Amino acid sequence: MLYSIYEVIWFFFIVAFGILAIEGYFYYHFKFYDRKWFLPAGAVFFPLAASFACAFFLDAGYSRLPAHFLYFFISETAILLFFRHVVRGRFLLPYLLMAPAFVGLALLLAYPFFFEVYLSFHDLKLTTIMEWKNTGKLPFAGLRQFVNVFTxxxxxxxxxxxxxxxxxxxxxxxxxxxxxxxxxxxxxxxxxxxxxxxxxxxxxxxxxxxxxxxxxxxxxxxxxxxxxxxxxxxxxxxxxxxxxxxxxxxxxxxxxxxxxxxxxxxxxxxxxxxxxxxxxxxxxxxxxxxxxxxxxxxxxxxxxxxxxxxxxxxxxxxxxxxxxxxxxxxxxxxxxxxxxxxxxxxxxxxxxxxxxxxxxxxRYSYSAAFAIVIFAILLLISVFYLRTFDAAKSQYER
Amino acid sequence: MKDKLKMQVTSHYRILRSPARGGGKSQARKKLIRNFLIHFGIILFSIVCIYPLLRIFSVSIRPGDRVISTDLSIIPDSAALLSYARLLKETHFLRWLWNSLIITMTTSFIGVSLASTAAYAFSRFKFPGKKFALLLLLSTQMIPAGMLILPLFLMIMKLGLINTYLGMIIAYSVSSLPFSIWILKGYYDTIPRSLEEAALVDGTSMIGAFYRIILPLSTPALSIAFLFNFTMAWNEYLVARVVLFSSKQYTWTLGLFELQGQFITQWGMFAAGSMLVTIPVLLVFLYSSKWLISGLTLGSVKG
Known part of the structure; x- marks a missing residue:
């Protein structure tokens, strides 16, 4: 049975998220982050155990052990840093309040935006779109699209x-x-x-x-x-x-x-x-x-x-x-x-x-580059506005 | 010192009693003229604002053979509901309205609830990255409108959500989030902190203060944000055009466009559809306009 790459990515995403949630709950509930063993265990012992567990139970093989260790090490360290600096810190509440909105923005605004940037450095047009659909390959265009915008x-x-x-x-x-x-x-x-x-x-x-x-x-x-x-x-x-x-x-x-x-x-x-x-x-x-x-x-x-x-x-x-x-x-x-x-x-x-x-x-890639140029202009305008807004505000609060 | 104060008070008293301020016939007449001018100006602007809507209404009730004419009267001779009947009979119009309503309500609810908490964080807390996050929010508003449609479409396609409500909801739900956060933050900033501090002293948590005090007090801003989300999603058609393709799943914008494309000269049916679509939005506005503007915070601090 063949899975598409997106199904696999989603599966891993959901599993990883579930594990993080359970782990986070235990950390938070028992206040593990106040214990002395929290840092060494989290950064070394857990990743080691998890990578060996992968090798044993999932038949991943010992050759993949370093890669798995690296993966678990990075994710665990991220969790540890999160608990050290966010959960224990004074800033948990604002971050939690902001989290849903910013996760949504990251998935539905930031990701498409960066995809657009990717498009602007490649060449997607009517003649290349079918090849791109079938193979996912796009000819690299460098800065040519940006030159085209002005010429x-x-x-x-x-x-x-x-x-x-x-x-x-x-x-x-x-x-x-x-x-x-x-x-x-x-x-x-x-x-x-x-x-x-x-x-x-x-x-x-x-x-x-x-x-x-x-x-x-x-x-x-x-x-x-x-x-x-x-x-x-x-x-x-x-x-x-x-x-x-x-x-x-x-x-x-x-x-x-x-x-x-x-x-x-x-x-x-x-x-x-x-x-x-x-x-x-x-x-x-x-x-x-x-x-x-x-x-x-x-x-x-x-x-x-x-x-x-x-x-x-x-x-x-x-x-x-x-x-x-x-x-x-x-x-x-x-x-x-x-x-x-x-x-x-x-x-x-x-x-x-x-x-x-x-x-x-x-002209997809051309318009992607065009969009990014427009975006830059707008950024300039509103940075200017924000400056004046700050000045006005400080004057008002004085 | 005491004499000086007394002098001040008497002088203020004199100003208050002077003919230029209160009482007197000329004052009453001046006020009358002023009120008349105010009403006149507002009525003039109001007519400019609603005239196109009235025109659409009059086109929609014109009999079939006289839809296009130079007639300017609002209620035409031999008015008929023929266009409405044809619209409901010959198209999926009700279905389009239903689709739009589901998508719009869901996205507005999601948008406002996400924005209300995030705006609270921005308004009441100091935390690392706050200024950067606010700038980030503002910069998302600068992404040109036509820019994200293509990547969004590809994402929704990969998730298998083409031609579904869920795909539309996903595409719409965050589009007006940054604006909602800005508006709500601005409003929360005007609510005095002393209210929450009093609640904290009385033993509630920060979340409790937010839920019991800030949210009820900011109904005007919340309703503005909700209305904004609502109108954004209700009017949108660029994304809908790529995501939805079967006539039964259309939102009303696509439906009316299709109508206009199919029957090029049928302004009557288009006008009828426009009327039916505009009515729910106007009703929502009418219902919530009493919250739009009010001096809630002022009252609650004074006691």
Whole structure:
């Protein structure tokens, strides 16, 4: 009977994990790690015994003894170090609390990520994928894919640098209007007014709506003939004919200004999230600050400048950081608006170009290298953000 | 000293009683105008926010021969539920909704429960590697969206989970974990430590304090995190497109896309499906919006 390599690996993984769990339980329950014999027994005696046991009971043969000893020695030492420094230390609880989340992240984010890095140094494309599927072999490409990223355009027309500038512009404009709109709406909602709950619900609708539906609905509103915007523009021109002389009238949004259309749609989509975050921050500000400012005779904008903005900065900065990353990474809006096949490529930003290079043009390794370059850019941006966030926080805590 | 204090108090008293602050007819009128402006602004924004949804609704109840028109009215003449009937009869729509619901609820629950404990560790403990781990979390958010689909697909294939709920759940469950941890950590940071210290003095453990005090107090943040997980998984289609291939296992995003592909001009059925899909999400929002914002911590410290 033939087992696939993955079944074998899984079997060993489960067995090893079970043994570790049982062993760990005994160590912990009897507090063996406080005993003097714990270290020598764990590092030498147990591995020795286990490797001999393997040779005896599993018929592994004495020739494999050193290899088995090495394996058990390494794993046992890992357990010992774990008990010495984590279980006995003061940090057991935080590590235990973090463990499930980080195990999940390691398996489902880190592993695929490193696989992607592996792909970027090899050559996986339509002509090599069948061979790779059957034999698992890939031609090594070195840094060629990374050179290609900067020299060969990912799409029919736009090259890397053009896409980069377009992406930065897209990100900046979107985030600016998200924060501005969210801030204004949060300030409006933070008053003592009637129907607050209803307003809040209505304002959150673009975020609550499924993005696919929201984007396609908005795309319908930008339709050149039946969309709300062009219908209204046509009516305006019909009512006030002098507007036509100023160049105002129905516009082919989707084919002539695709990037502007995408930006408008994304601004509409992103404001509610910022609003909710900022509103949460506003409500956690104690009203005593404002009372004190009132007594000192501060005006509305003075209060805004010296109380509200500094106090919501700790809430706002992480939201802006994440918002930047999401906007930078936003495939959905652009992909849904500019269409799946034969659509315009004038609105493509880096990530949507990456997606098209991978799944429309089937250049897997090229797109892997492309993805890693994008990742590096994002890393730079957010390290910068984190710096400013730390500075803001220290200022706030001072 | 005493005189100075007295002077201060009287001056404050004067400010409080001055016509610029309270009382007086002009003040009432000013307040009225201000309230009107606030309402006006919010209503304007609200209309912008919900108008596309209303349009989708109006398209979905248009009779079959007039689905595409320049008509802007919300309730069209001779409204009919024809599109809904056709959608339910001719497609697996209910099945798609059910698939999406199972996948979405499971992933949200897993995501929030993992995030709540991890965020607690980040908020309340100092341990080696904390800053590094936080940076790591942030950097996972920077992985471009289209990047991990291919390796994830290969993993799920090797596990034999293609075209199953479990495969989808595995693919989705950690995708919004870093964000949930950040949001929850930020919220836990605003809860004063004195609450837990009081509980510790009363004889509970750190875990007990977390379970009995921090978790109940952070329902707003937990519900934000849950909603976030929910919307992420509910709206996702890039991963679903590679993992699921049989029409019966589709989530609604794939289903509606297929609809759009099959009947290019059938905006009516697409709009009907969109309405039915949007309703559960809006209901969840309505139900939990009272937790979204509240001054819970403030109240509990003051007593």
């Amino acid at each position: 060969v355009p990912p799409l029919a027309e736009a090259g890397f640098w053009k896409l980069l500038i377009r992406t930065l512009l897209w990100t900046f404009i979107n985030i600016f209007f998200h924060v501005l709109g969210g801030f204004i709406l949060a300030l409006l909602l933070n008053n003592k007014i009637r129907f607050k709950g209803i307003y809040r619900t209505l304002l959150v609708v673009p975020w609550a709506m499924p993005q696919v539906v929201a984007v396609l609905a908005m795309r319908g509103e930008f339709h050149s003939q039946y969309g709300f915007i062009n219908v209204m523009l046509a009516k305006l021109v019909a009512w006030f004919p002098f507007l036509a002389g100023l160049g105002i009238g129905p516009v082919q949004w989707l084919s002539d200004y695709p990037l502007m259309t995408c930006t408008l749609i994304n601004i509409w989509l992103g404001i509610p999230f910022m609003m909710v975050v900022i509103l949460g921050g506003l409500q956690s500000i104690s009203s005593s600050y404002y009372d004190a400012a009132d007594i000192d005779g501060a005006g509305y904008f003075q209060k805004l400048r010296y109380i509200t903005i500094p106090l919501i900065k700790p809430v706002l900065m992480p939201a802006i950081t994440l918002g930047t990353v999401w906007t930078f990474n936003n495939i959905n809006v652009i992909y849904l608006v500019t269409g799946q096949s034969g659509g315009t490529e004038q609105a493509d930003i880096l990530v949507s170009a990456l997606y098209k290079a991978a799944f429309t043009y089937n």
